[in-house]
Amino acid sequence: MDIVIKLSQFLLSLSLLIILHELGHFIPAKLFKTRVEKFYLFFDVKYSLLKKKIGETEYGIGWLPLGGYVKISGMIDESMDKEQMALPPQPWEFRSKPAWQRLIIMLGGVTVNFILAFIIYIGMAFAYGETYVANSDLKDGVWITNPAIENIGILTGDKIISIDGQKIENFDDDTNMKVIMAKEVVIERNGKQQTIKIPTDFVDKLSKHEKGLLISPRMPFVVGGLDESSKNTSLKPKDLFVTLNGQEAKYYDQVKRILDANKGKTIPAVVLRDLKQTTISVTVSKAGKLGVIPGSLDIKSLEKLGYYKISTKEYSFAESIPVGLTKGKNQLVGYGKQLKMIFNPETKAYKQVGGFAAIFNIFPSSWSWETFWSITALLSIMLGVMNLLPIPALDGGHVMFLLYEIISGKKPSDKFLENAQMVGFVLLIALLLFANGNDIYKAIVK
Structure with missing residues (x-):
């Protein structure tokens, strides 16, 4: 039953993100009177599970759950439809539209991803509020549950004072990620403050130990x-x-x-x-x-026994907007830092890149709407950022060539774009194999 719940959340989240991302391309394409031939959830290699043509567009669900797509007439994309591109340009085709319209169409998907994430965070602030423990209430310090943290000098009983110069006011789940991404952490031990330098390859060191929270409030033995x-x-x-x-x-x-x-x-x-x-x-x-x-023990019991004072903030809808926007901004910046670490060989963070299995395992085995929306918002940011990478075959690759065209006034040839698309496709396949290969390797080693 646990696997069914995890799988249901995974597929629901993935489907929602794919449909809305592709809708981000579909809507501006239609507004600019560009023909959309297909709108698909998942890939329909050889055949479709479901399909129905409405007007000029075929809507369907493919059998391969690796993403989704919209096929826009006159656009060099993953379909590599050379026959269509060999014909004279038509007014309804993507290639016939002004560069600024094509740019808006290509940016539509990632724009929807970012907007969706911010809307979810605003909605969560309004629906669930914010629950946390004030850092000042952790009078006996924190509990270190990963040996890699102890090895760099942060011990159970220490108090986390600041991370990269930012004072920690409240202890919550984000504290763990801040420590992972940090360059230095100031702790207090026996009334004296110490600065702990975080090694460049800290992420790699963490991976050698069991996953889970690194640092948490100290809990009683029940x-x-x-x-x-x-x-x-x-x-x-x-x-x-x-x-x-x-x-x-x-x-x-x-x-x-x-x-x-x-x-x-x-x-x-x-x-x-x-x-x-x-x-x-x-x-x-x-x-x-x-x-x-x-x-x-549940939160109320911990509070009743005097372990911690659990603080809860509730927000009106108006108050939820800046709270959600701040949360979204912090997650976006945080994910940007993670990508920077992955592309820095010194951190060895590339070893932790995961594929579909890694995403699947993020979801809990029990259903929680709060957790589901939190994960979906983060995945939406990840999808948006990844699609902006300047790799041909991704939205960011198309945007890169369009910006070149707008700035220089010269449009790359169809042949060049076809070759770039092929190179980008090979790169994407390589990244996909690497990420999912990491998942398989970890499963075997474990």
Whole structure:
């Protein structure tokens, strides 16, 4: 069932983004009286799953879910329709239109992608508001869950003060990405501030460890249940550790450290059960385990027990607009920085480029509209930025040649554009094979 939910979200998000992107080309083409021969979701190599011709345009769904397209008359695109291009130009064809109209048609797809992302972020701000923990409330610091972070000098219990000179006011999911992209992080440890330099190849170092959040608020150790072979029958579901072997065990990382130091021993423990402290004994296995299934607490319970004050901001529709625009801008800038890292060989970030499997795995196995829209907005930005790359066969390649034509007054020959399209197509296939090959390699190695 989990795979069905992930697949449903993946296909719904992908379909929405493709249809709207292609609609961004379709609408201005129609406004400028340019004939659109096909409008397809997914590729119809050899045959279509569904198709219907309305007016001069054939609408359909292909069987190959690698994207979608609109076929515009008189345009050198992935169809490589040389027969049509060999005929005299017709008034309804793309090539017969003024350069500025062709430029608007080509920019339509990415424009819709960016607008969609900003609209989603505005809608999310209005519908869900903003939930966060004030950085000042993380009095016991953060929890480091990836060894690569520890290796560069940021430890559990440290407080994140600033990232690349920007003071961290609130701790949220974006904090992790900011650390990944950072050049330096200022932390506070034992009342003293330190500056941690982030290595150039940090992304590559991270990839060698299990994925997930790198840094999070420190969480309590909660008993979710017992393994069948567990000797600790004195523990009950929802028990929350207070002390272990006389030492403070307020947080999960503290419990883990104490268990590792007392392997094979029976030690006293104080747990919080039904809001009352109870003293018991627990047996630690030789592997440093208690034989329990870790549980978790919801936000309200964490707040009630005094771990954190959870702040929630609600926005009116008018207030949601600047909040959503700021969120969209930050995500756009952040993704631009990621691309810069990928194209910098020193970072080795290119090793982490993923294909369809990587995108598929972003989606959770349980349905959450908030998560779905958040991922879709980010993918929309990614699609827009990627399509703007100046590679022939992408929108950015067409835009590059059109700008040259507008500035120089000279239009590249059809033969040149055909050859450029072929080169761009080969480059795209190579990138596609590389990205999806990375997914396969990671799956095999894992």
